Amino acid sequence: MRAKKLARLSLMTAVSFVLLYLASVIPSGKLALTAIAGMTTALGVIESGLTGGFLVWAAAGAVSLILIPSKDSAILYTVFFGIYPVVKSLIERLGKIWLEWILKLAFFAGMLTVCTLVFREFFAAYATGIFSLLTVVYLLGAAVFVIYDIGFSKLIAYYMSRIANRGKKN
Template sequence: MVKMYNRESKRVAIGGIVTLLSTLSLYMSSILPTNRLFFFALSTFFLASIVIEINTKFAILVYISSALLSFIMIPNKTIVLPYIIFFGYYAIIKSIIERINMLLIEILIKLFLFNLSIYIEYTIFSKVLLGDIMFKLPAWILFILIQLAFIIYDYSFSICIYFYRTKIRTRTKK
């Protein structure tokens, strides 16, 4: 019985720490705009550690708590939207999709979800918050560049997860 409480206490503590770190990284993205994408990716990596160390269901709770806390604490709500719409849950979705174990289908599903989130963000920002958004590049070039950026992001994220599992996790489990 004592071990059960210790395990549950450990999960809650780790969840609280990851919620704090995710919220802090989003706050940093609001005050350091040149590193915004780095801090979004960092917040995703923190959630990946919950998926790896605990489970997907608990990671969903941590994602929700991080999103709510960030929405309450960060004055610039436009910073929180990309986290809520894509970056926050991507580690969870990635772990579920990669269980399919068919690379082409995995990539297509991830690209579909990414493009859906881009569409939602674009709609929110252009129709509700900012008005018409003008781009210097033609739409088709921008579309291709965004797809390439996502594929690079996904691959880099996979490398970070591999590094976490093989280097960091093995050292902390000893």
């Protein structure tokens, strides 16, 4: 049984890596492919618990940061899309929707702040004036994040109701 779980987690890691590689070579699909790669972490959580999801995220993130030539999609996955399913699973165990949303939005704002600080440190000379729009970026980003989270929840529910139980009937 453990070998079967490890094989599934390895497959999820490989799929995540392939999606992140594609995101680095297909510029028009970068954000969508990176977000889809994050779904593999959610599958790891569903199939093997928080540890499984964490392992998929850590392995895919590390391998992507090492092997993918264009690091932006790997960084975005590692900082946000890859770890978010684990964080989401932990937060949604609280059972209080208002608290869950506060914590999810705080996570989003925290990760956006980390990305902004890194961007400012390394690329400030190339992005003069963009930092004056940070309030707009945070507000629009929060709105998009809420839509993303709702859609992500629906995908997880679909997987659990239609796909995850299919193999367990035998």
